[in-house]
Amino acid sequence: MPTLLLVDGSSYLYRAFHALPDLRNTANEPTGAIRGVLSMLRVLEADYKADYRAVVFDAKGKTFREDWYPEYKAHRPAMPEDLAAQIPLLHECIRAAGWPLVMIDGVEADDVIGTLAHAATAAAIDCVISTGDKDLAQLVNHHVTLINTMSNETLDEAGVLAKFGVPPERIVDYLTLMGDAVDGVPGVNKVGPKTAVKWLTQYGSLDGVVAHADQISGVVGENLRQHLDFLPLGKKLVTVVCNLDLPTTITELTPQVPDTDKLREFFTRLEFKSWLRELGAPQKDDPTVTTQDAAHVAVPPEPSRDGLLNPSLDKTFITEPDRSGYACILDATQLDTWLARLDTATLVALDTETTSLNPMQAQLVGISFALITDGELQAAYLPLGHVYAGAPQQLPLTETLEKLRPWLESAQHQKLGQHLKYDRHIFANHGMQLAGIVEDTLLESYVLESDKPHDLGSLAARHCDLKTLSYDDITGKGASRISFAQVDILRATEYAAEDADVTWQVHQVLRPQLAAEPALEDLYREMELPVAEVLFRIERNGVLIDAAALTQQSHELGRKMQTIEEEAQALAGQPFNLNSPKQLAEILFVRQALPVVKKTPSGAPSTDEEVLEKLAEDYPLPKKILEYRSLAKLKNTYTDKLPQMVEHSTGRVHTSFSQAVAVTGRLASSEPNLQNIPIRTPEGRRIRSAFIAPPGHRIASADYSQIELRIMAHLSNDARLLDAFAKGEDVHRATAAEIFGITPIEVTSEQRRAAKVINFGLIYGMSAFGLARELKLDRSAAAAYMDRYFARYPGVARYMEETRQAARSQGYVETIFGRRLWLPEIRSANAARRQGAERAAINAPMQGTAADLIKRAMIKVQGWLEQQKMRTLLILQVHDELVLEVPEDELATVREALPKLMSGVAELKVPLLIEIGAGANWDEAH
Structure with a gap:
């Protein structure tokens, strides 16, 4: 039986635009929606062989439904400019690829698809509709099937019933009762899928529901009765029209031979290099030719900052290297x-x-x-x-x-x-x-x-x-x-x-x-390559631990956890497994009826740390669970594991440092991770006390004080911040004095804490909402604090806005030393993604510069140790801190030299302050 393949182009368009990063060519033209739609069409074409096919799009302008109901789609947001700009070229690419394209003024794509599907059924032609739109489920019959390539879902008649709870012929009734908020079609208030299915199952159809409306009790029954007058229009609005007089017939929708010349022209402009190569080797005068081996590379290295495509959308064909000559x-x-x-x-x-x-x-x-x-x-x-x-x-x-x-x-x-x-x-x-x-x-x-x-x-x-x-x-x-x-x-x-x-x-x-790129070349040659040498030495040196002390701590943590477990079970009023999210959710949200803060993807109440912290503000049991989890993490990650990770040949623990993980340039420690040992709790600090110096040695710790705030002062050039650091003032106290309009000596500990939260919060892009939550204030008070802060530190406000603009303009921000911190989502049409990228744009130059400074310090200190033929060893790097193992006879020299070495790695507008300590173990030194 012949097959007609219909693609809901408008559905594809939005799915591709929102699913992919903000892809652009070197001319800064957005390309993501085009790439995504064409990728999906390529996959579809490979998977479904059809005698007839078409991509159907909505046309611009009003449709007949707006004449029926002016509110129809009236409140939909305007199409994003970056999406609208891609549509004309996308249409050209689709046609050049051999796909018939149908778009009719005044008619929605759904109605064109419905009419073609209805005609296919009448002609005994099987019809496959590729869409993510649930409204089209009303078209399914013994000839018409829906497929969703994003979820690999296929809906025939049985599939529609299984998915929605009603058969295809009742989908219109189902949609009428629920309404469609996206299209502005009101439904019966508080009627969702479950209620709609219940009514249609009980009464057979929408007409049956209306006939029994006076028998349906409760608020939802009253809502139905109030909505009866609108139901006929609502049903008309959600019904796909299947009898349009179309200017094209099914037999005219035959696949065409792709126009490779046009495709090459389009793909060159869009910089889709893998697809360009598929079209055949370009001619010698083609600007995409390179001098590299044509067997391996047919187009140049990607010059744009495109993000990676969703693999499910990007089925490229990659040449294998020739292995025969090895x-x-x-x-x-x-x-x-x-x-x-x-x-x-x-x-x-x-x-x-x-x-x-x-x-x-x-x-x-x-x-x-x-x-x-x-x-x-x-x-x-x-x-x-x-x-x-x-x-x-x-x-x-x-x-x-x-x-x-x-x-x-x-x-x-x-x-x-x-x-x-x-x-x-x-x-x-x-x-x-x-x-x-x-x-x-x-x-x-x-x-x-x-x-x-x-x-x-x-x-x-x-x-x-x-x-x-x-x-x-x-x-x-x-x-x-x-x-x-x-x-x-x-x-x-x-x-x-x-x-x-x-x-x-x-x-x-x-x-x-x-x-x-001279700045990047310098970063690579003078920082990253030398740091790799230092990291090799640090990893090789390793760190000595007191395994017996950690084992003892493990026993003590175990006893504390047992006590907390008993206290938690007493608060719950029954025994339960504290490590079981399912049992915990049952206790918290069913038996104790605590408010559900958020849900998991499966719809169950979440019991993650964020939820428990919120609930712990008002309820004792969540607080106990947090205490238990904190101790369990310390025990499982450190006190139990570290003694097992001692290398037999050296008697030490050897972590691995990764350079190429964090986009900010920060190093990452693993196997074991020694950068995340918590130090805000006594138990966490005790773990650090098990990192010890061998006999005749001391552990020394040198770190940059308030480094990111100092970098903020340098970058923002704010006069008040610069002055506070130049005078060696307590910057949090100085900030509190500015915000609260008092002298520094009048600042209370609570006011200083609030200023500290603001100082560090702004570095990480904290909003008024986040500040209010952190300081336990109402949002207006938190917003007032932030307004006062920016009024007193206008340079900071200016820096933040200029940084956002620069990020949007060039797609990245930079550290003081020229490291580029790419922000793929900075132009995203998704507001949450875009705002997250803007927060990162503000923080990244500070965190990245701090990472660059500590790397420079590592190179400088290691070079000095070798030059002076010292026996002192660099054994750890943790964020803004260097940890060393120092022979006692070298300690005075190290104490004197390190602050000078580390503060001299860069000249900022504020002094770099180094704090150094020493002791028998890491905790004492820090």
């Missing part, structure tokens, strides 16, 4: 050949394959290289530790590494890699000190595009249009996964050599982008 080094002759190549190469991409992700424990399985030989890029894999039945003889690990040692440890032989800090650990585990690291694609990407993924697979796809083998492709998944040492050597060669090959290619794309 060498596998299995004998001494091959090794000597490659050693000669390594020795003469100007730059070599290097990668390791290992037995573990733990950098302190992992052992080598193999090494891969990529370099230019005879003008061509060549890659090879050197297997050293594959163990499986039938594995070929491999070169001996120790002897081979000794042959490689001169090259590995040579600073003159320049090396490139992806996240080479990890590879440094691997070679260190084998007694090698990797030197000559000059390029790292992970850090290049991070400096250029901090808001995007930086794994090699993503970089290869984004910048080189390459689809790489994944680790899962090679080792399998889940319970069936094998170690890399068990992977067949030929298969391992494909994967490992490809990593080196692709790393080289990605670098060739990113290098000129960095070179074109």
